[in-house]
Amino acid sequence: MADFRTDKIKGLLADVRFSPIRVKLEMLEKAESLYCLLETSKQYPYEFVCSKITGYNPGGEGEIEILEGSSVQADVRLFILELSKTVSQPAAMLNQPAYSIASLAEELGVCDKTIRRWRSFGLIVRYLVFEDGIKKLAVTQQSLEHFRKQNPEIIKKASSFNRLSEEDRQNILELSKQLKESRPDITRSKAAKLISEKTNRSFETVRSTLQNAEQKEQSDIYLPRKGKVNSKIQKQISELYAGGKSVCDICKMFGCSRSSVYRAINRSKAKRIEAVELGFVDSPDFQKPAQMRKIEEKKIFLPSPVEVSTSPDDVNRYISRINKIRPATRDQEREMFIKYNCLKKLYQQEKQTLNLSSPSGKKLQKMHKRLEEIEKIKHAVFQSNLRVVINIAAKHIGKHISFAELISEGNMALFRAIEGYDYTKGFRFSTYAGWAVVRSFATLTPSDSLPLEDSVHTDMRNVDASSVPVVEQAGRDLEEVISANLEPKEQFVVKSHYGLDDPSLIKKKKKTLKQIGKELGVSQETARQIELKALQKLRHCLSVDMFDKLLK
Incomplete structure (x- = not known):
């Protein structure tokens, strides 16, 4: 990812990359408006920055993180640029004029490179699609006017230059x-x-x-003398090698020895590895090197990957694909998280001993393979729990937000939950992820809940008749816990929304939050808040399996 100054805004970009296109476009406009309010000399809480861009305050426990104004400015500019790469927004859709770099240069009578250099002085650029159908770097009128106001001398100086004939x-x-x-x-x-x-x-x-x-x-008049590899040549060698050039050809181009070329390639790889920071959940299982080697070498179950989109357009096809994924058992899930966190800890330990000036090629290769395996496990956990998102999204469908958008939002929450899950606590990941998804939905714009189409429900309701006694027993246990721990209004909302009025029924009769709100004489959003408060209570008093059954 691009070089952010703050981990918080870097993380925010990672969080919103799977958002619906409509939401991304809104964030781009809000981020640009926020940038015009920022001052270099001031400090800003991260919660302020996040709320201005996304519309919600992350809150949370602990100290409020304060960010320097200059860092926030730089990162918001980078946030806008990187997020705009993920959407294809026509310039004509904006409610303000927008210029490509070339057209703005012509407008101001300067060269394209001058406009590009202004980015280092604070000019916001983003990608837009122009009339020729090509996505280009662009500057909006709002961004240009802000830059004029903040840098009048730069504009004046540039306008006094003549183009080079x-x-x-x-x-x-x-x-x-x-x-x-x-x-x-x-x-x-x-x-x-x-x-x-x-x-x-x-x-x-x-x-x-x-x-x-x-x-x-193709002249080398001012290149460094042959045989000498400086940082610039090192970068060129790395790019050529990545592009498919052989080491032999690179040696001829720069007059270097094979060892010099391999050293340049390895240094570039080491720098990229150094930039990758992996957090992990520590465990007593990771205290001895012998234990960690045993975990690393152990073969574990990984569901076969299925090609699915994180932002589904065709919901029925998406659900059909999800049904092909074999879910992990409790033991398999635990093994995946043990190995996932063990590999991340090993990666971080090896990174601390990495010699950036003379890295070992074998060690770099080993770390790269380890990183690939980490991503493979994370993807397997993500896919095997996509059903959790669909089940919860089906209970929160609304007329102002589509089922596909809910799935997209829930998938983001699921992806984040993988990093925060602590397998040593004993509860299943699906329980933890389900709660993360519910909390994520609570931050969305309030909307009237509507029942989901029968075709979608049918795909997810393959119930075996032999499981009826188990369902009845689980329902009775759940009924006792709900009655003992929730207020009457909370009991009514949970039982109605999750179809617990009659635990003997396999196909539960669920009510929407809109229907529940009408029966209670409150708004749909109030009913949602009552439900969330009740789920918080149940999370602490229900067993892992029972809480799982409630959310499913």
Whole structure:
């Protein structure tokens, strides 16, 4: 992911990447409006930033995290840019003018690179689709006006420049040639400085002109001397290798030895690994190296992956695919989380001993494979619990938010829950994830609940008649706990919404929150809050299996 200054805003971007397109577009507008309010010299609570962008306050226990204004500004700009990559928003849909980089440069009489350089001074850019159907970097009118207000001198200075003519460009290249002949060891930076002083052109204009000429003519006039690998060459080697170039070809291009090329490649890999930070839930199982090696080597059950979208468009097809996924048993689920957290701890331990200047190729390969296995387990846990999201979403369907959008929101909550789940507590992950999904739905815009279409319910209700006695017993146990721990109004809401009025029924008769609200004489949202309060109480007094049965 891009280089954020704060983990909180980086995490927020990860959280909203599976949001419905409509929600993402709203967040982009809110984030841009927020940026116009921020000041470098001030500090801001993360809750303020999150609420301004998403519309809800994350709250939570513990100290309020305060962020520096400059960091928030930089990260909000990056948040807008990265989030805009995930949607294809036509520029014509905006309620304000928007310019591509090229059209804005023409409007202001500057070059494209000048506009791009302004990003480092605070200009917000985002991706938009223009009339030609191409997604391009763009600047909105709101962003441009804010930048004008904050940086009047930069705008004034840029407008006083004239574009570089072809005659001027040729003059710069001729001076460069003369300098190189008289001073063979001169660097591009030094040459650009001397030419800039002589031609009264900006250093950046001259430097970029020389660099462009090198790239166009495939010249190596100002590249470092052959055999020397600096940070720039190291990056180029890494990119060429990733693009399929052989080590032999790279050696010829840069005049380097094979060991120098492999060292450059490994250093780049080590930097990428260093940037990956994995949190893990520690356990007594991870205290001895021998125990951890045994866990790492043990083969565990992983459900066969099924190709499904995290933001379904065709709900029935989506449910059909989910039904093909074999769910994990309690023991299999526990084994997955033990290995998942063990591998993450091993990864973090090895990262601490990683030599960035001279990393071991074998160690890097081992860490890369370990990271792939971590992602594989996480994906398996995610897919095997998608049914939980569907079951809970079916109880919260509303006329202002579609079933598909609820599933998308619930999938985000499920994905986050994997990181926070502590398998040592004893309760099943589906219980923990179910509560996370319910809380996630509580933050959505209030809407009138509506019953879900029968076709959707039918796909998820394959009940075996032989399970009737078990269902009846579970219903009686649940009835006793509800009666003993909930207020009368809370009992009514839970029993009505989850179809517990008659525990002998296999196909439960469930009421929507709208119907329950009407019977109680309260709003749908009030009924929802009563339900959430009741579930909080039940979470602490129900057994793991019973709470599971309630949510399913």
